[in-house]
Amino acid sequence: MKTHFLTVIVLFLTTQLYAQTGRQVSGVVNNAEGTALPGATIKLLTAKDSLVVAADDQGRYHFLSVPVNQFSLLVTSIGYQQAKYSYRLPPGRLAVELSPVILKSDTTTLRDVTVSSITAVRMKEDTIEYNVAAYKVRKGAVIEDALKKMPGLEVSRDGSISVQGKQVSKVQLNGKDYMAGDVKSLTRNLPAELVQNVQVIDDHGDQARLTGIKTSDAQKVMNINIRKDKNHGYFALATAGGGGDMIPQSRGGRNNGRYAAYTNIFNFEGQRQITLSGDLNNTNTSLFDFSESGRKGPPDLFGDKQNGITTVRSLGFNYRDDWGKQLTVYGSYSVAENGVNTISLTIRDNLSGQSASTQTSNSNRNDRNLNHRAHFNIEFRPDTLNYFKLMPTFSYGNMRTNESVASRLQASNDSGALMSDYTRSLQARSSSINFGISALYNHRFRRRGRNMNILLNGCTVTSDRYENPVYNFMAGTANAPANQIINTSGRTDSAGVSLSYLEPVGKKSYFEFNYNFQNTSITADRLTDTLSATGEVNRASDLSNDYKFDFMINRFGVNYRLIEKKYNVTLGFAAQPALLQGSSSAMASTRKTSLNFSPVLRYVYNFSDLQAIAVNFSGESSSPSYYQLQPVTDFSNANYPVQGNPTLLPEYNNTLQLRYNKFGDGTGKTFFTTLSFTQTNHKIVVNTVTYPGNYIPDPKLAGTILTNYRNTSGFYNVSGNYVLSGAWAKRKYTWLLNGNISYNNNIAYLTDVLDSKGMNQAIRKNIAKILILAQGARFRADILDVIDADVSANYLISHSGNAIPDADLNKNFQTITLGTSGKLYFLKNWTLGYTYNKTIYKYFQGAANPNLFDTYIEFRFLKQNMAAIRFSVYDLFNENTGFSSAQTAHNIIQTNVKRLGRYFLLSFTFRLQKFAGKVPQEAPGMDNGG
Incomplete structure (x- = not known):
């Protein structure tokens, strides 16, 4: 407050003293780390007079009317050395933004003054x-x-x-x-x-x-x-590199060339922001993610531990600006074409009360993906009471796939009898187009706290897919058609509206009323033809279908909300009726309704800016997918046909979450934890039906494991995580402990058909109690411009205990990772970087324990280190392999995927940048410094 008062008084006196025409001179005062110094004193000295101002809370200062072109600044701040800067401005009266004033710490003064640390x-x-x-x-x-x-x-x-x-x-x-x-x-x-x-x-x-x-x-x-x-300013970076594999020919290496080219440009002019990014490489890096789960990103020229070997071409553009005081627009467009080769070994243990089996598959798959995506946003604020937002989106995806698979299915009992042995080749292509738009309107009434809000949304997705799986059966039952041509076309239309109204009932309390309606309509045609050895095409009517279903939800909610300085609480109630109906050429229409109720609880208590606790309880409905509903059999995988169930009910999830955070003020001490419990009504689970090899009623099902779906109760999941960390010596040294735990009460039904006519069946409900536990520890040393390094240890265990009384079905998988990574800075402009991980896999079939070591050396040069040359070696020991496991109540899957092996890369990086707080006004040749 004193700083603001002093600034106002001095500016007033300055204005009175220099009433004559002059120019505005502004700037900022920082310390050597670039942090603003509020309260610093800035004295402007001319040949005849002087002016004094104080820096504001952002370290900024302003002289409103400077009539001379040549002057000096004398800058002082407690705990810092005094600095004097001289300036010579070009003639004119344009406002000038001076370069930042940098003050160095005064160690003598600091001995007697307590300087408060930065709130991290x-x-x-x-x-x-x-x-x-x-x-x-x-x-x-x-x-x-x-x-x-x-x-x-x-x-x-x-x-x-x-x-x-x-x-x-x-x-x-x-x-x-x-x-x-x-x-x-x-x-x-x-x-x-x-x-x-x-x-x-x-x-x-x-x-x-x-x-x-x-x-x-x-x-x-x-x-x-x-x-x-x-x-205000710009940043531009370009990197280009080339190299090659370092795998000896004697070990199957092809010595392919490796390349990477990357560019990124930022341009900021206040509210206007423009970004352009591009990438071209075959080192397993991806600039954009077009999936929901998250993929890879640049510009780590080493690549990463991504499965498969990927070639990428991508380009992206991002834009934001204010088109006037009331209108803001922003959006992006990105395109990427990726080629991925994936070679993998998969071991699948099929759980069963009577007929457990194990499948071993070797796969070589090539995908070519093309994706376009455009998002745009328009925000309009005509006044302080009204707000509009329009959000159109578009995306297009195209994929082409070629895959070859060799598969063997054997009984898991002592006989190990061979049940199936085949090879399969697959050619597939698919495309999808997505158009969507959302419109949001918010109105604040003149009465304080009263608010009305409406959100409209609509989306249309069309998709087409062609598949041609061709089988060569060498042993076991030749059940699936040897040569299928499957054409699937679909359309999804969705529309919805969300309304909310907030009514104050006091200075700190409100009633909330909300309503949500959403309707999703899916139409899909699946046509399956079989191709005989003579080339004759026949329609497989039992594998073809046209299907339509609609999922409609209405959600009504009313809440009471109280907002206090230290806490806020929301108590309420929600009701959600849902309708799921469908019709098909293969069966009569279905209609399922459900009604769910759930309380609403949200409580947040803030002990301070550094400590808070939160509790949240909510309920939400989710629809079954098209593939879980379609009533015909999908035989594109010979051993594992899939059949939907159009009588399914939607799921309803009730979730309770507790969160606690505590951060130490300036000390680096941190502790937070989250606990979550989810219980699901009408959980959609898998029912696997294992058929004998001589099954008569439907020969195509002989020797297969059919997957269908049903609703059940009893599913829940409990999870938690924590982070505990500390630091000392001004965060030069830090330590961290973190852990995660998940306990899943998973459910599946295992059905065994015990005779050739299907008259004798054994149905068992298997409850799989799946526990995943992870613990990690890390120590880090970070001394600026000297070293930035850490050592870490991580342990992960995944355990599955099944209700079926068979000890062989209880599986444990353990992964231990020991590692270190860092950067060593020496000779001012040289950097040595490295990453080493030793991974130990326990109880994985055929798993190796790889040593993964990446390293590089980099030299920076030119003014302000604008350029750098880097020599990198990736996977020095050539042991990069990927092992993973997934456990459910009906199977356990282990996967070993080939990854990009050892290679080297020599790259060159060049960057330019210039930024300021305002549009630079200096004329060429201006003397900025003292």
């Missing part, structure tokens, strides 16, 4: 905010390097980010979606020195942000805010 973390209800200035990184580093140092954030090698055991699903820049939310497209490209803070938000959608009414499950969203003194 703050919390506010659903948001955790990290101050980037508290996490020092080397000049030129990207924001991902700072994220790795922030407690509670886990950044994996592939660039995906997890918080409190949940993956970050979307990224924003200054509060607006960036590249349709692609996380790695921003975190691996944006320079850390441009960032003010990073926010991790539990996002419930646009409606919730405007009204506070949170009715849907929250996503983890990361918002990155640009520093105000860096919001």
Whole structure:
């Protein structure tokens, strides 16, 4: 407050003294780390007079009318050495933004003065905010390097980010979606020195942000805010590299060439932001993610531990601007063409009370994917009471697949009898087009707290798929048609509306009324033809079908909300009727209705900006998928046909979550934990039906394991995670412990057909209690411009206990990973980087224990280190292999996938950047410095 008062008084006196015409001179005062110094004193000295101002809370200062072209600045601040700068301005009266004034620490003064440390973390209800200035990184580093140092954030090698055991699903820049939310497209490209803070938000959608009414499950969203003194300028980076495999020919190496080219351009002019990104490589890096689960991102030229071998071509454009004071527009377009070769070995243990079996499959698959995606947003605020947002989207995807598979299915008992042996070749192609649009309107009434909100949405998706699986049966029953031609075309139309109304009943309390309607209609035609050895085409009517279903939900809710300074609480009730109806050429129409009720509870208590606890309970319905409903059999996989069940009911999930966070103010001490419990009504589970090899009623099913679906009760999941960390010596040294636990009461029905006519069947309900436990520890040393290194140890166990009384079905998989990674800085401009991991797999069939070692050496040169040359070696020991397991109540699957092996790469990087707090006004040749 004193600072603001002093600034106002001095500016007033300055204006009176210099009433004559002059120019405005502004700037910012920072310390050597780039942090603003509020309260610093700036004295402007001329030949005849002097002026004095104080820096504001952002470290900024302003002289409103400077009549001379030549002057000096004398800058002082407690705890810092005094600095004097001289300036010579070009003639004219244009406002000038001076280069930042940098003050060095005064160690003598600091002995007698207590300097408060930077607040590294703050919390506010659903948001955790990290101050980037508290996490020092080397000049030129990207924001991902700072994220790795922030407690509670886990950044994996592939660039995906997890918080409190949940993956970050979307990224924003200054509060607006960036590249349709692609996380790695921003975190691996944006320079850390441009960032003010990073926010991790539990996002419930646009409606919730405007009204506070949170009715849907929250996503983890990361918002990155640009520093105000860096919001004008540009950043451009280009990298190109070439190399080759280093696998000896004697070991099957082909010595393929490796290449990587990458470019990224940021241009900020206040609210206008333009980004252009492009990528071309065959080193398993992907610039954009077109899947929902998250894929890979640039510009790590080493690639990552991605399965398969990928070639990528991609391009993206992002735009944001204010078209006037009332209109904001932002959006992005991205396109990528990826080629992926995946060679894998899969071992599948099929659980059964009578006829357990094991399938071993070797697969070689090539995919060619083409994806286009465009997202646009228009926000209009005609006044302070009304807000409009329009969100059109478009995407197009095309995939072509060639795959060859060799498969053997054997009984798991002592006989190990061979049940099936075949090879399969598959040619497939598919395409889909998605058009969507949403419209949001919010109105704030003049009475404080009263608010009305409406969201409309609509979407149309059309898809086509062609498949041609060809089988060569060498042993066992030749059940599936040897040569099928399957054409599937579908259309999904969805439309919905969400309404909410907020009525104040006091200064701090409200009633919330909300309603949601959503209708999804799916039409799909599946036509299956068989091709005989003579080339004759026949329609397989029992494998063909046209099917249509509609899923309609109505959700009514009423809540009471109380907002206090320290806490806020929401208590309410929701009712959700649902209708699922379908019709098919293969069977009579069906109609299923359900009605679910659930309480609504949300409680948040903020002990301080650094400590909070939250409790949340909610319920939500979900529809079965088309493939779970379609009433005909899909025989594209000979051993595992799939048949839908059109009489399914939708699921309803009740979720209770408890979250506690505590951060130490400036100390780096952190503890947070999340506990979650989910119980599901009408859970859709698998029913596997195992047929004998001599099954008569339907020979195509002989020797197969048919998958169909049914609703059941008793499913629940309990999960939890924690992070405990600490730091000392101004965060030069940090330690971290983290753990995750998940306990899943999974259910499946296992049906064995015991005779050739199907008259004798044994149906068992298998409850699989699946426990996944992970524990990790890490120590990090981070001395700026000297070393940034860590050592870590991680342990993961996955255990499945089944209700079926067979000890052989209880499986344990364990993974132990010991590793270290780091960067060593020497001779000022040299960097040695390395990553080493030793992975030990226990109880995986045929698993090796690989040593994975990547290293590089880099030299930076030219002014401000604009250029760099790097020599990299990836997977030095050539042991990169991928092993994984997945356990359910009806099978256990182990997978071993070939990954990109040892190669080297020589790359060159060049970057340019210039940023300021305002549009630079200096004329060429201006003397900026003292």
